[in-house]
Amino acid sequence: MKTVYKLLLMSLLVAVGCESDLDQVPPNIASADSLEDFQGVLNAAYFYQHGSVTPLAVMGDFRADNALMDEEPYPAFDRFNGELTVMEDQFFGPFYTALYKSILSANNVIENSSDATHIGEAKFLRALSYFKLVKVFGDVPVNLSASPSTTDKSILARQPVSDVYNNVIIPDFQDAITSLDNSGLSNGRATQIAAQGMLAKAYIQRGDFSNAQPLLAEVINGAAGAGISLQANYGDIFGFENDLNSEIIFATQISSSVVDEYGDSEFWSWYGGLDTKALMPLDPDLIAAFDENGEVSGTLRRGVVIDEGLMASPKYPQTGGPDHDWIELRLADVILLYAETLNENGTSSEEVLDLLDPIRTRAGLDPLDHTVLNTQALVREAIYDERRLELAFEGQRWFDLVRTGTVNEEIGESVDPNYYLFPIPISEILASDGVITQNPGYQGS
Known part of the structure; x- marks a missing residue:
């Protein structure tokens, strides 16, 4: 396992000093004009995704109704005000820095490499990085150069979300679809089917x-041919021994033998209650959701996701924790998105609900009753409920609530839409001399 870039990355010195994260370059990498093989730079673009994983996990589940913090100031994730800025060093800063490092490494490959496959992978990673950034921060600076100016700070101005999608995320994923095949699935690299799925996810967002x-239809119809299938046992999706299993379309690979720039507790620790700031992270609301779905104690999926005794999640076994890959996209996610898409596009409720049967059967549940769930609204709610339980503790819940317009309904209070986004790191605002601005509602806006 961990065959993508471990040996190359072990030689990287992960230390940089610069005025802005847009200016950072992959350390210990020769200048572009002296390189002929950009494999190492591409591997750096993969590696830097590591730093986005835990912050995204915390934002996705602890901001939502799946998980709770215990120790101040961390419960601010459940208080919708401007307090989150005090935690930028642990979450928002590392997230921002890691993704712009990945982007700059990808730019270097795109601009200088002559290998079409490497360029396709780099475009996938650049699109993935910007997709994560806009979901978290909204408008963000855009850099598509391998050597951005270090003096012209106007390039740091935040660009509208719509422009980031239209000018970067969508065309980059489209180019990746054209450039890549699916041969990289076996070793965790970006592939055509992953680009198709992530582009669809971007459209849905x-x-x-x-x-x-x-x-989504192309992903589902092409899954078997690419060797992708649902795991028969839900628990076999997770844990380091199951990395790159048949259900995984794309994951950020993590290895304990490669030093991670992210220096705080990792996602598996947060979810498992191993950090003192969240010793019992399981939100009772998630337990109630499993109860309402008929997933009683001992049901196949419930036992993997939640442990009411510990009030934590055993989804990522603590043995081998530092080697757990972070799943960016898996087949069940795609199936649920396809069902949602068909429902929104007017397909009959019976046809849509049939798509959920394999996921529910694996969870130890009966198929949903077509005669009861016979309207678009009822089917929509059923899909949302299924997504919550199937993808709990995979960093998706908050972003699903925001995109579906169900924040107030599910959180149980009226949330100011300013707090649908997270705070831009103040360090970036200061480094840009105020060219980068803060999101409304947060300190420095």
Whole structure:
């Protein structure tokens, strides 16, 4: 396992000093004009995704109704005000820095490499990075150069979310689809089918179900040919021994033998209650959701996701924790998105609900009753409920609530939409001399 880039990355010195994260370059990498093989730079683009994993996990589940913090100031994740800025060093800063490092490494490959496959992988990683950034921060600076100016700070101005999608995320994923095949699935590299799935996910995040539908259909129809299938046992999706299993379409590979720039507790520790700031992270609301779905104690999926005794999640076994890959996209996620897309596009409720049967059967549940769930609204709610339970503790819940417009309903209070986004790191605002601005509602806005 961990065959993508371990040996190359072990030689990287992960230390940089610069004025802004847009200016950072992959350390210990020769200048572009002296390189002929950009494999090492591409591997750096993969590696830097590590730093986005735990912050995204915390934002996705602890901001939502799946998980709770115990120790101040961390419960601010459940208080919708401007307090989150005090935690930028642990979450928002590392997330921001890691993704712009990945972007700059990808830019270097795109601009200088002559290998079409490497360029396709780099475009996938650049699109993935910007997709994560806009979900978390909204408008963000855009850099598509391998050597951005270190003096012209106007390039740091935040660009509208719509422009980031239209000018970077969508075309980069499209180019990756064209450039890549699926041979990289076996060793965890970006592939055509992963680009199709992530582009569809980006469209759905924007509410564009028309463009998402054919892409999701291609992923589902092409899954078997690519060796992708649902795991028969839900628990076999997770844990380091199951990395790159048949259900995984793309994951950020993590290895304890490669030093991670992220220096705080990792996602598996947060979810498992191993950090003193969240010793009992399981939100009782998630337990109630399993109860309401008929998943009683001992049901196949419930036992993997939650442990009411510990009030934590055993989804990522603590043995081998530092080697757990972070799943960016898996087949069950795609199936649920396809069901949602078909429902939004007017497909009959019976046809849509049939798609959920394999996921529910694996969870130890009966198929949903077509005669009861016979309207678009009822089917929509059933899909949302299924996504919550199937993907709990995979960093998706908060972003699903925001995109579906269900934050207030599910959180149980009226949340100011300013707090749908997270704070831009103040360090970046200061380094840019104020060219980078803060999100409304947070200190420095």
